[in-house]
Amino acid sequence: MERRAWTTTAACLLALALGVLGGTLPVPMVALGAGPTYDTLGTVESDQVVTIEGQMSYPTSGHLNMTTVSVTDRLTMFTALGLWASPEYRVVPRELIYPSAKSLDEIQEQNSAQFSSSEANAEAAALAELQIPTTVVVSALVAGTPAASILAPGDELLDVANQPMNSVRAVSDVLMATRPGDTVAVRYRREGAVHERDIPLATHPDGGQGLLGVVLSGKLRDGDIRISLAGIGGPSAGLMFSLALVDKLTPGELTGGRFVAGTGAITPNGVVTKIDGIPFKMRAARDAGATVFLVPAENCAEASSTAPDGLQLVRVGTLHDAVVALDDLNAGRAPVGCAAP
Template sequence: MAAAGLLAVVLGVLGGTLPVPLVALGPGPTYNTLDAIDDVPVIQVDGLSTYPTSGHLNMTTIAVSDQLTMFGALGAWASGYRQVVPRTTIYPPEKSDAQVQEDNSAQFAASEANAEVAALSQLSVPTRVVVGELTPNSPAGPSLQVGDELVSVAGRAVDSPVAVAEALLDTVPGQSVAVTYRRAGQEGSAEVVLGASPDRPQGLLGVRPGIEPQEGDITISLGDVGGPSAGLMFALAVVDKLTPGEITGGRFVAGTGTITQDGQVGPIGGIPFKMVAAAEAGAELFLVPADNCAEAASTAPSGLRLARVATLTDAIAALDAVRADQPIASC
C-alpha cells in the first residue's frame, strides 16, 4: 500500500507539472471592428466622409492553450468544447515559436491590407499604391520608405498591389529595375537590384505594397491578434464607415473569413469554436465562408443564424436582406 501510494503521488506530480506535446484549441475572444480597443478605434478613417455606425461586426478568434500538462490536456478533452491536437499542428518543429508568431503577424497585416483594398474597390474609391512595409534586408530599403507612393515598377505603371507583383513576373534575381515613386508630393526614381525569393523564381523587390485612398487615410489597428481570418469583417467595417446607413441595422453580427484584394472570401479553420465564441458574445447572425458551410451547419450553436458568403458583395447583400427581413443564403 505504501508503494502504491508513493506511485500515485509521483504520477500526480508528473501529471500536474510535466508538459505534454499537445495544445488545446477553443473559443477565443471576439472584437467589434466598429468599436475601439483600449480607446483606439479598430478602423480609423481620416480625410474622408464617414457616417455613423451601430451594432456589432465582430471578428472571431481561436484560443490556443500551450504548455499543457497531462491533467490539463485531459481536462480540455473532457470539457467537450475544446479540441486537443498535437503541438506540431500549430507550432511546426522546423520553426521557432517566435517565427510562428512572426508568420501569424504577417498574415494578419496582409488581411488588413487586403480588406482595405477590397472595401475601397467595392466602393469605387480612387486609390493609390504605397509601400506598406519593407521586408527584412529589403533590396529596395536604401531607396524606398514606408508610405512612398509607387508610380511604376520595371517600366510598368502600377495601380494596385497585384500590378506590382505582375510587373516583376518576368524578372530574375540580380536584375536591376527602375522604380518611380512619389514622396511628400515630389516624384523620384531609383534603380533597385532585385534579390532572391525562397518561394518564387522572379526577382524580389522587398516591398509589401498597400493601398490608400487618393485623399485621406484608413488605418486598421488591432494588436495581439494573428492570422488571416479577420479580413472579411475588417472589409465590412470599412464599407460601413464610408457609406450612409448602418449596415448591421443595429444587430449583433459576427463572422470570419479571409479576403482577397478582389473581394473573394476564403475558408478558415476552427469555425465551430468561432461560432461558439460569437454565440456566447451575443451574436444573432454569423457570416460563414462558403467553403466552411457544411462544417458550420453541422456544428452551429442553437439559435445562431448562418449566412453563406463567397464574396464581400455576398456579405453586404446578406446584411441588406436581414435589415429588410428578406431571406438570405444560408448554410
C-alpha cells in the same frame, strides 16, 4: 505481513509519483477553444478599432464582430485529458500550432505579419468595393519572377499596360487578357522618381493568364485609415475589417442594428478565403450575443454541422457577397445560407 506492507507502500508511492507527473509534467499538446471577440465598429481599451480621416464617415449601429481562437499551451497529462473530454475544446499536437522548426518569436512575428497583411488587404478590398480611387503599392514580390528583379516593396504602380491604376482590382483586370511570356509596360514611382519598364509575365499557379509577380495593397489617396487592435495574430479578421470600413464610408447602417459576427481572410480583390477554428468562433460569437454569422464559403460544410442554436449562418465568397447579404437582411429578404449548394 511485512512484505505485504512494503508492497502496499510501494504501490502508493508509485501512484503518488504518477499523480505528480500527470499533474505537473507538460505533454506536447495544446487545446483550442473559443477566443475573445471584438466589435470592429467599436472601441477596445478606449481606442477606436477602425478610424478614418480625410473622408466623410457616417454613423453606424449594431455590431460587426471579428472572432478568434484561444490556444492553451503547456498542458499536463491530466489537464489534456480533461480538455479532451470537454466539447468546448479540441486537443491537438503542439507541433501543429508551434512548429519546432521555428522559435516562438518567429511564430509571433509571422502571426503579426499575417494580421498586418489582413489590415492592408481589408483596406484595399473595401476601397475597391466602394470604387474609391486608391494608390496601388507593391507590398511584396514573388521570388523567381522577372518583376522581382525590377520592382521593389514600396513602389507605387501608376500604369500597367498603358492603363492607369486606381485600385488593386484594376491591375487584375488588365492582366486577365494576358498569357505567360507576354510583356507589359509598367510605369511606377519610387522615392519620388517615375520609372517605366517592360516586364515579362511569369506563369500563374492557376494557369491561364500571366503573373506579374507582385503582392499589392491599396491605400486611400486622400486621407488615412487606421486599424488599431493589439495582440491579435493571423489573417482571419480581414472580412470584418473590410465591412467596418464599408459601413463607415457609406450612408445608412449596414447591420440594421443587428449583432453580426464573422470570420474570413480576404484578398485585396475582395475574395474571402477559408480559415481554421470555425466551431470555436461561432460559439464565441453566439455567447457574445451575435445572431448572424458570416461564414467563408469554403467553411460552410463544417459550420453547418457545428453551429450553435440561434445563430443564422450566411455564406460569403467575396466582400460584395457579404454586403449584399446584409442588405438583404435589412430589406427582409433571406440571404444565401450555408445549407445552399
